[in-house]
Amino acid sequence: MGVLNPIRDLSDPPKRSFRTVLMGFLLGLGVGGFGGFFLGRTLPAEEPPAAAAVAAAEPAIAADGGSMDGEGPGEAADAGAEAAKDPLADRAIRLDIEIHGSLTASLATRMGSREADTLAAQVSRILVWWFDLRRDLLPGDRLQLLYEPVAGPGEFRVLALLFSSESRGITRRAYYFKSKDSAYGRYFDEQGQEIEKRLENSPIQEYEQITELMDASGRRHRGVDFKADVGTPIQAPFRAVVVRTNWQTRGNGNCLELRYLSSGVSALFLHLDEVLPEIRPGKVVEAGTPVARSGNTGRSTAPHLHYELHGPTGRLLNPFEFHPTVRRALEGDEREEFLRLRQRLDQSLSAGVN
Template sequence: MQHRYDPEPSYDPRSWSRPRPVAAPPVPPIAKAAPAAARRNPISLLAGVAVTLGGAILAYAARPANDPAVAPTPAPAAPVGVSYDQRVLNIASATAIAPTLRSLGIAPADADRTADLAQQALGDTSGLLRLDVTLAGATLHAATVTHADGGGVAIERGGNGALVAKALTARLTRRLRFVRGELDGNSFYSSAVAAGVSDVLVGPFANAFRYDFDIQREISAGDVFEAGFEERVNADGDVVGTPRLVYASLATAAKTRALYQYRLPGDAEAEWFDSSGRSSRRSLMRTPVDAARISSGFGMRGHPILGFRKMHRGTDFAAPTGTPVFAAGDATVTFATMKGPNGNFVRLRHDNGWETLYLHLNRIAPAIVPGSRVGQGTQIGEVGTTGRSTGPHLHYEVHIEGQAVDPMSIETGGGRAIPTAAMAAFRKVRDAIDAKRAKAM
């Protein structure tokens, strides 16, 4: 039987060609009549018959004892004019299986049975699926439905002609990739994406350095960054799921930092550590809002509304309305409501006695009430322009012993060190990353 597979998938069933029937084998030519001389020689003819009969008798006598005398029934010949066609389609969810199969001309009973078997194996799943269909004419011969990771279900006809399903296990491998780039004159985001960093990793990369760098103010064109991230790859070499950032480095004219992600035993989440095993985390975040630019710093300035020079007791971060605002450190909420020109206003008292203030919020998170505890990085509200404000921004203050200080200049304290008992495991992770990075770079 001849098999034909189309090299490229089609997404429009109307454009697909009908299966081309296999050509029947050529009929052998009719033998010509024997020469006249042969017809006039009956003695030769009888001799040939005798030899043939003698050979048959000897073959019969020499056959094995258990060989049946009746010749076996020959296998049925493949139906003439039938070939296999394979179609590959992307479908939005498992609910699209039956309609898609019907659109190929497959019998509704087979289409529905295939969909039922697939949904039983896949469960109540949504998201893009790959549907591979093998047709024998207009009859369903086999089908597979798979996720991007290769997991799914294979459906084919059993010996009795019924459709049966077999689960397919996901086949993923992990690989570590490294990219290096220089900052352009536009933004860290555009620089990172141009270098090959997935856009979903730009935020985690910036957050890794939120205690060491003000990404908006302390980096400039020509500064060098590196990112190492783990990807899961399927059998076709396609990346499946979201990559995970495991290494980040940033080198500016003033300083260089390289960090490794590691989760200590007993910790719920991984943390960033330098090569010596000291955490990058500090008692306070440098910037408690993502993707913001400093629009006004700490110190004397001409007030944009009142018109006279006035002490600006904090730092303003301009960002779109609704941008999340985070607690700069572990703290207790002492104030959370509207307050005149401050607009929606939150005050936090931290465990070391310092206070941080967040003004002009668009809204305050419902759980942020006086007396509640927040962890560093917990969202407490959103950027807004409530109160005395000329546009959406966060006004952020840090108070030490009741006095406002420049949030961008204070020393926020050193991070914790990895315990001695866990250092060997950390070094193993660090050294593996460094070895692969050395080969990649």
């Protein structure tokens, strides 16, 4: 498949603008007419904003590895196959920054503050599985990104990420990959292992991404947020009794509390679209029983499930410490497909970088 041609390398110096062209025109009139006017007109114009159009940086590579440049329609037909257009080639944006201050502040040196804030959130959801972002990002650390705009105002998807810290000798890579049989794409390391951990006995099987973890103290965020479409099934992770439903709905939205019978741990499920009608206080449900559907109710800004655990004494528990966890590894044809994609992403990520 083809090398991705980034939309624009945000590390490049800006091209000369229309103001430069106009100055050249006026200078030309003042010092001798047409020669100066022609010089002003031939200065390159400013490129469009990064998310607006594609700059074809390198020749596209056909699926068989050969260059598509100079191949006429007859030759393509004679070859017996039509080279497929890479759907990512028209959207990818490359960015190479050095960390100074926060991640958001570092990104804001290359883009508007709103875009930097949004992209920093996306990047943080990957880096958080490796680092404590409040203390582990050091001045001089380097971040290389390949990302694309997606549906929604100012939204982005990171396609590939390379983080390196020369002072600590650390390098981390992440690649976005969606197999044909998966509902959502995931981030994998260079070997094809998921970067996010998954909960075993999870309350939700199909979700796009974990968008927020519980912090160490629980002061800023008391549980785990799973980004999922409204209506995604929620199930009881363990055999449990229903404690209550739909309390403090202004903040919690539709909600459910279960108490796990084997451990005495209480589990809260917040911002639900609905609690299923048969799930009533006092009912005992077996592990895997559908109990609710995820939603976007209460104090919520996007569809997700908030999952929160409390021990028998009321102490807040981290779901990633209470549940066993696993990281999925790609295998067989799926892994081969991923490795081909990784090669393309690496080529585009490093293009033009010294």
